Amino acid sequence: MLVKTKIASFLFIGYLLWQGGVAGYQMGTEVKTRIPDLLPALTMDETARIRRDLGLWEKRLHLPAGTLQESFQSLARRTPEHAKIFLISDDPNTRDMVLSHLKILLLPRRFWLLDHIPSDWESKARSLLPSLFILEIGPESDPRLREKATLLNAGKGFFLWEYEG
Amino acid sequence: MPNPMDVLRIAGPLLLIYFLGASILAFFRIRFSKDPLAYPGWALGTGALGTGFLIFAWLWFRPQTATALIPDLLVGGAMLLFFILSKLKEARTRKPTHPLTPKLGTPPSVGIRFERGIFVLVVLFVVALVLLRIASASLEPMVAGDEAGIWSQKAKVLWLSGGFNQRYPRLLDFWPTPQKDYPLLNPLLQVFEFANWGRITLIANRLPFQALSLATIFVLAAGLRKRLRPSLAALILLMVSSWRLFAWDSFEGDGEVLMVLGSVMALDSWLRYRLDSDSSILPLLAIGLSLLAWGKNEALMIGAALMIAALLLSFLHILRKKPIARPSKALFALVPPILIFALNRTVNTHFGFESPWARDPRGTLLDFFVNQISSYSPIVLRFFWEEIFFYAKHSGYVGIALLLWILTFPRKTLGEWTITFPALALLGTWLATICVFIATPAEVKWHLLTAAKRVAFQTMPACALLLAAAVDKTVPALGPWKPAFPPDRVELELP
Numbered sequence: 001m002l003v004k005t006k007i008a009s010f011l012f013i014g015y016l017l018w019q020g021g022v023a024g025y026q027m028g029t030e031v032k033t034r035i036p037d038l039l040p041a042l043t044m045d046e047t048a049r050i051r052r053d054l055g056l057w058e059k060r061l062h063l064p065a066g067t068l069q070e071s072f073q074s075l076a077r078r079t080p081e082h083a084k085i086f087l088i089s090d091d092p093n094t095r096d097m098v099l100s101h102l103k104i105l106l107l108p109r110r111f112w113l114l115d116h117i118p119s120d121w122e123s124k125a126r127s128l129l130p131s132l133f134i135l136e137i138g139p140e141s142d143p144r145l146r147e148k149a150t151l152l153n154a155g156k157g158f159f160l161w162e163y164e165g
Numbered sequence: 166m167p168n169p170m171d172v173l174r175i176a177g178p179l180l181l182i183y184f185l186g187a188s189i190l191a192f193f194r195i196r197f198s199k200d201p202l203a204y205p206g207w208a209l210g211t212g213a214l215g216t217g218f219l220i221f222a223w224l225w226f227r228p229q230t231a232t233a234l235i236p237d238l239l240v241g242g243a244m245l246l247f248f249i250l251s252k253l254k255e256a257r258t259r260k261p262t263h264p265l266t267p268k269l270g271t272p273p274s275v276g277i278r279f280e281r282g283i284f285v286l287v288v289l290f291v292v293a294l295v296l297l298r299i300a301s302a303s304l305e306p307m308v309a310g311d312e313a314g315i316w317s318q319k320a321k322v323l324w325l326s327g328g329f330n331q332r333y334p335r336l337l338d339f340w341p342t343p344q345k346d347y348p349l350l351n352p353l354l355q356v357f358e359f360a361n362w363g364r365i366t367l368i369a370n371r372l373p374f375q376a377l378s379l380a381t382i383f384v385l386a387a388g389l390r391k392r393l394r395p396s397l398a399a400l401i402l403l404m405v406s407s408w409r410l411f412a413w414d415s416f417e418g419d420g421e422v423l424m425v426l427g428s429v430m431a432l433d434s435w436l437r438y439r440l441d442s443d444s445s446i447l448p449l450l451a452i453g454l455s456l457l458a459w460g461k462n463e464a465l466m467i468g469a470a471l472m473i474a475a476l477l478l479s480f481l482h483i484l485r486k487k488p489i490a491r492p493s494k495a496l497f498a499l500v501p502p503i504l505i506f507a508l509n510r511t512v513n514t515h516f517g518f519e520s521p522w523a524r525d526p527r528g529t530l531l532d533f534f535v536n537q538i539s540s541y542s543p544i545v546l547r548f549f550w551e552e553i554f555f556y557a558k559h560s561g562y563v564g565i566a567l568l569l570w571i572l573t574f575p576r577k578t579l580g581e582w583t584i585t586f587p588a589l590a591l592l593g594t595w596l597a598t599i600c601v602f603i604a605t606p607a608e609v610k611w612h613l614l615t616a617a618k619r620v621a622f623q624t625m626p627a628c629a630l631l632l633a634a635a636v637d638k639t640v641p642a643l644g645p646w647k648p649a650f651p652p653d654r655v656e657l658e659l660p
Contacts, residue, residue: 008573009640012566013397019561020400023407027294030412034297041300045168046368048591104308105367107340137307 023121047073048153050105057101061094068098071135072162075106083109084128089137090115098137117142125163134161146162175369178361179376186212188247193448203290203387203433210426211452213354213377214431215457215468216240219550220353220360221429223330236360266341270648277395277646284395288386291406295382298415299375302327308365309455317409318342318456321365325650334516342560345518348509350459351420378414381426382406385626388433391441392633394643404561405629410622424623429451431628432587435495436634439583444494458502459509462520463620468502470593474586525606534604541609545602549612553621560625567632574639584635591631592625631651 017159040052077083087102089095095113103111115136118124121144125132134149136142136159149161185273190196194318197204203293219239228235273281304593307313319342326332326614337345355370362369385637389398414422430454437446452502482488513519554564571578571588598620637644 004573005640008570009643012570012636012640012643015562015566016397016400016404019404022557023403023561026407027290027403031294031297034294034301037301037304041303044304045171046306048368049304050370053305053308058360101308104318104374105306106168107318107326107365110340 014099037148045086050165057097061091062082062140064156065092066155067137068101070153071098071137071153071158071160072102072105074158075102075109075133075135078152078160078162079106079109079133081108081132083131083133085111086114086117086121086125086132087111088114088117088134088142091137094137117144122148126165129163129165132163135159135162150164174362175372177237178358179372179413181237181244182212182216182373182376183208183430184212184484185240185244185247185353186210188244188251189215190448191251192247194251194254194445195448199392199445200387202390203384205381205474206387207407207430207449209376209380209382209432211449213350213373213423214455214459216241216357216373217353219243220357221349224323224353224356226328227330228328236357240297240357249584265433268360270650272358273646273648278401282393282407283389283601284399286384286597287399287402291382291386292379292403294406295379295415296414299379302371302375302416303368307371308367310417310419312360312371312419314350315342315347316418316420317355317370319349319368320346320352320359323352323356323361324365329512334518337349345516346462346513346520346644347420347562348459348461348464349512350423350456351418355418373555374418374422375415377392377422378411381414381422381429381626382615384433385429385564385630389633391433391437391645392630392637393645395645397636397643398633399643401629401633404563405626407558408561408622408625409558411626412617419619421619421623423456424463425626427458427460427629428458428466428624428627429453434498434555435587436583436630437652438495440634440638444582447494447498450495451501454498454502455505458505461623463598463623464502465506465599467590467594467624470590470597471586471647473593474589477589478582478586522606525548527606530601530604531608532537536598537605537609538603541603541605544609545613545617546600548602548617549599549621550614553618559618559622561629563625563632564591565637567591570632570635574635577639578635584631584638587631588635589629591624591628595621 011155040049046054049103050072051069054072055065057063057076058065058068073081075085087095087099089098092115095115099111099113103109125134133152137157139157141154141159145159145161151159152162153160183205189211190204190208195204220236223236307317314542318340319337322336322340322342323329323333326336334345351374354373358370358372359365382402386398386402389401392398393401411420413419414425425480431450434446434450436454437443438450457467458566524535527533528536553559555562567588571584578588597615601620602609602613602617
């Protein structure tokens with residue numbers, strides 16, 4: 001019995017030294033990777049943190065710098081909370097990401113996803129009035145919007161329009 | 166630079182939660198001196214539960230204004246009330262005390278003092294790492310996963326609808342929100358943050374859960390120290406803190422952290438009650454179980470596993486013709502979580518929410534289980550084997566280690582309820598989890614990848630604590646150091 005206890009104790013200590021040792025090493029490495037986050041975490045306000053996160057997404061999606069950050073800020077500043085927004089992008093990855101992020105960041109605004117402006121867009125837009133906005137993600141804007149909507153803001157990779165009927 | 170008011174908004178709600186918890190604990194005569202290491206964790210867990218109740222009551226009775234004043238006054242008022250009640254209770258039961266000369270035991274050896282030093286350093290290191298994880302997480306808004314899609318979305322809808330009114334279910338449909346039937350503690354704590362900021366926040370609403378991840382460290386470290394030599398307790402703490410999903414708890418505003426803290430608090434209290442004969446700890450058992458019950462629906466599975474374990478043990482006692490354990494005071498700890506289950510059920514019935522699986526036209530979960538058992542069992546069992554129980558970064562093989570230890574020392578560990586009851590409940594919970602994945606109406610591999618690790622992880626830190634208790638019970642040499650007292654001198658008078 002005593003031998004069994006001794007062997008079991010020995011194995012238990014060995015197991016803890018193995019797992020605890022590996023854990024200690026991993027956590028030491030983790031500390032090193034996280035220390036650079038400390039300064040921005042202590043100094044940035046909420047908007048700056050969101051812009052930073054969106055900036056990382058711009059790199060991942062190969063979008064011009066500032067596209068998502070400025071789209072977000074333009075929507076936040078220039079659209080009311082009950083706004084309805086058509087989000088247009090021909091790149092499915094951008095569309096999914098922009099929708100999933102912006103709809104959460106800008107709740108209670110509502111978003112509709114489109115890959116291009118459909119021919120009957122005006123009738124749909126009229127039915128959603130008032131407070132209808134169109135966010136185009138891409139280097140160029142659709143010429144039909146120039147005739148019918150008011151440009152609120154534009155950047156390197158986006159155009160924000162308001163449609164008033 | 167952050168606005169100085171923002172610093173107040175960050176610290177204010179957390180301090181209110183902490184001090185409400187401290188007042189409730191004082192009411193139950195659980196003070197800082199009882200266990201200075203565990204106390205901050207206990208206070209935060211208790212305060213989160215208390216704050217949840219107050220915010221629930223506020224939102225149920227139609228709040229008119231979206232201001233921090235009412236919820237803060239409610240929490241502050243409750244804090245004051247519990248503090249006064251604790252003082253009154255103390256004054257009523259105060260007995261004249263005679264000064265006691267402290268009994269001096271043997272001092273700890275140099276080796277033990279060295280081990281204690283290591284333990285303190287490891288706790289400080291782990292706390293610092295958790296704070297760093299919280300700082301890293303604060304750079305990312307809540308925009309992905311269940312954190313954003315379920316919990317935060319529900320909190321935002323609750324805030325926008327202005328309480329539990331007719332708009333609430335309509336807005337949950339308007340911004341399609343899955344799992345409407347999930348327990349409410351998580352969204353309620355987020356609403357408390359919104360009220361303090363006066364708006365929907367995108368990062369700060371994670372703070373209560375991140376604070377609870379820190380609370381878990383305190384409770385777990387104190388529980389391990391009670392059961393093992395300081396150096397061994399430090400190694401287990403290091404191991405648990407390095408697990409990926411344990412780190413996740415400091416990053417996300419998910420429901421998992423409530424389950425992890427609840428299970429660790431409940432098990433630690435149970436062990437203190439049984440092994441240290443400390444019945445004053447039972448309120449913490451109730452609070453731990455209540456955090457589970459109000460945290461996630463998996464608590465129903467844990468509740469069922471606890472019940473079956475209790476029935477099985479009683480049945481075994483009858484078979485062995487041993488007297489069944491008398492109902493203990495610990496049974497009272499079941500009352501609050503049962504009331505919370507009833508509250509969840511009432512709210513869901515009131516709004517007509519139910520699990521999406523409850524009305525699957527293809528059949529009930531039992532139908533799915535029977536139909537899929539042969540085809541899904543190998544996939545699910547293999548996943549649990551490779552990705553959970555035998556995956557070091559998920560669980561450090563702790564479930565296997567506990568099983569092997571119990572099988573090596575069955576008489577000492579399974580002799581009575583202390584270890585057997587939670588061990589059986591853990592086993593039952595994992596078996597139930599495996600059965601749920603076999604019965605999934607969703608695509609099984611997708612469901613396993615997205616949920617199995619998280620669900621199975623909820624009880625892993627508690628499993629590590631149970632392993633420590635099982636070792637302590639079997640090999641006292643590995644247990645915590647206790648001073649040896651010289652025998653009392655008794656003067657005998659000869660006739």
